[in-house]
Amino acid sequence: MATSPSAWSVVTPMLLFSCFCLLVGDMLFGYDTGSFGGILANPGFVRQFGVYHSLTDKYAIDSLHTSLLSSLAFIGKFVGCLVAGPAIEWFGHRAVFFGLSAVSFAGIIIEITAAGTDAGSGRFAQFIVGRIIVYISVGLVEVDVTTYQSEIVPAPFRGLVVVSLQLFLNAGSVIATGVNKAFSTRTDGLGWKAVTGIQFIFPVLIIFFTLFIPSSPRWLLSKDRDHEAITALRRIRPKDDGSDDKCAAEIQAIKEALQEQVHKAPWLDLVRGANLRRTALVIVYYFFQQTTGQAFVSTYQITFYKTNGYSDQAFTYPVINSCLSFLSVIPGMYLVDKLGRRYSLMITYFFQAFWIYLLAGLGGMNHKSATAKNTIVAAFMLYAFSYNMGGASIPYLLGSEIPNAAVREKTQALGTSWNVVWAFVTNFVIPYMINNIHFGVGWVFGSISVLAFIFTFLFLPETKGRALEEIDAIFAVPFNPFRPAEIHYTDAERRIGQLEGEKAAAVTSVSENIDNFTHQGQKDDF
Template identity: 70%
Template sequence: MTNLRGSMASISPVLIFSCFSLLVGDMLFGYDTASFGGILANTGFINQFGTYNSKTKAYAISSTHTSLLSSLPFIGKWIGCLVAGPAIERYGHRMVFYILSAISIIGIIIEITAAGTAHGTGRYAQFVVGRIIVYISVGLVEVDITTYQSEIVPAAFRGFVVVSLQLFLNAGTIVATGINRAFSTDTSSVGWKTVTGIQFTFSVLIVICAYFIPNSPRWLLSKDREEEAVAALRRLRSHGDFESGRCDEEIQAIRLSLQESVHKAPWTDMFRGTNVRRTMLVIVYYFFQQTTGQAFVSTYQTTFYKTNGYAAEAFTYPVINSCLGFLSVLPGMYFVDKFGRRPSLMTSYFFQAFWMFLLAGLGERTGNTSTTKNMIVASFMLYSFFYNMGGASIPYLLGAEIPNSALREKTQSLGASWNVIWAFVTNFVIPYIISSIHFQIGWVFGSISIGYTLEEIDAIFAIPFNPFQKTKDQVDAINRSRVQHEIADDNKQTAIHEEITA
């Protein structure tokens, strides 16, 4: 409690602005994902980029083209995530914000100008290229924001602040679903062009906000720019901290905690010594984030509703779902620091599995009543509610916390890149799964949500581990991991304090 009060006393207006203003970048990601889900079902877009079917006398986009439109952009995100770490290390967080904004604007222009002059004349390949370029900026923003926040905020609030990215991501989703609904009946190209063009707003806001924030003191120290690091920290901390000299003490504490890792380490160090375990843990967390069904809910919900008997409300339900997702992040931001990362994440996974199983079980029944149909929709929304409460954002937090300072950006880049690979896979296969097994898709994603506890995952990398039979050594390793996690922070703070006061 004392540490919490001390951390609150260190908060300055610049810190609050720096932590939250650039989350408009996450709004860009949330908006793009949700808006495209609506665009795929927009009649004007289908008429322009679809193929005419003489039997139905209407235009349609095939499952293959839908898969490519949804999955290929993740190539861009993979590139963005992979280069984000080295770019941040070399140029700093602020410069990367400027770069990603310029990339986003270029991609949006390419998307909008892909429109043809009549039905069936849209330049499909050009639109895909535009989405790939936009997603390069999305990959950059994911890594840039989480690493920047984790480096400037006091430890007591790190979980609250980093998890807030999901709040802004859902805010972008709400805006997108609302605009999609407004243009849902538009049969011309004006509707989908407007939905796409609104993304310019987020890119411009990122440029404006980045101008006013300081560089990360830790990044400045890695460049041996100690005076600038102290000046940046003074802006990020309260006047009281500055007057009492606590800013200088914090710089010394950062140097002490970094020890020999003040300068950034090469990529190969991620797979040496204890860093191997850190790297693998980040990869595991990011794997589960993408393979538990989030793309099914975020990208394909409108299409799913239209093809499974809910066409009349296909554009309304996503708006409700987005609002619930936004609200669910608020308790999640509190729980992650109050109860810890592990309980929050495991609770999220449990309920994700539960609602996916319920959706699948109810959907398979024949002759469903209106009550059953409403319960199916509720299951869909409640899955999203609990996903946003923990499973969506905590992997980003752990990706920023688990690596050591010398490898933070590179490990986060690698983890996010691995995340993108699975995002590509899931987005590509979901249209085929929906077409083939419909509601039974819930059994697939629900099963993946049921996994091992974090201590068991830790044990995988500590000793040879059999997931079906725990030996006494494995149980002991799990118990030791629990104890070590509880006392690690206290020991670290004590060591830092003793060195400073010596």
């Protein structure tokens, strides 16, 4: 369903500001991820935190300490993701934005002050603690930003806005690449401290921007602060909406649609009724995000370049790859609302499988021609392009829009925590898999991509253009990919969809029966 001209009429400068300014939090994650490899290789960092080897007359950081620096940060992200859900429910998105900024400040300070005064005098354990704390803020960001966006953005634009987090994440990574290059030759401590200290910019911006954004109207409604919810909605809707009292009508419709579900529910409700299917979908797609080959491609490409005659381009090609990844998010932002979540994911998984199977096939050849090698280089880049078009970002969108309002934050928190677990597992096992079967790893991850394609076709209903409360009706009935579902919307749910700018008449794949839904939908959900 294309976005209609009437839908664009609800977009205001304050809505755009509220949606995009806080994505600097995702830039923090992208910057930290992109800069850390450069910090590990920075001569000044190695001199302060490494061990002197008399045979080589050089300082070096051994593989154990490198592994600890890389892996233990996941503990912080896991904690941040898991804590984010209850924290948002209790204190609201704005309070959590302020809180995660303070956590980020603390972590960065601990990292920088871990430096010693002489060679080999850096406090390694302190630096790890700092990274763990920084990653707590990263985990909080992932849940807070996506759930906030999904609750304030009108349905026709929700996909574009939430998926844009991947654009900002990649932008942070590209910035980190340039900063690393600028300080890569510094042999004193200033180089790595500067790269680390630049991260202060992101929490400062988050605090500044949060001062001006409204609270989520749906969160205010969950706290029985109806008048404040209307006021907050008026700040992000066109002025004529406020004067015509459409915002009050929308809040009332949301309250009617949610009924007893307007308040937050306990963790156990994630697996009750229709919520079980929704929770399972969120968890599965976060699993696919980490296990369809992206870690293999990012890990193995530099090794391939160095051992197959591309040594001079071993660090240039990954930069090109990062730029392509950044650009590929832009068409993905459009397609997710144009084609929908299902088709965008199916296209993504198809091409991910194609490129990674090509890598496995050509990479397994004993004698590779120049054409084969060049094709492998292209496949590395095209895989990253395909992955960033949808497989990387749509799971965040599904995690923020599929769950019922009563458990939205908790479901996203559980999903992102699960995502961290699989990120750790894949990053831990891939070096061993590469050492044993080399490009054969592609057959494993390509097959998971095929599985993801089939799973999406069979089990994921389409949610594009639907208000969050309308999605409750979609999950109140079984999904069958071979015939349109008979979805019964309440009058309140349909009014919300219309007030958010999308006309219900534009949807031709469903049949509406308002009279029968109210009791049946609640029975199915709880």
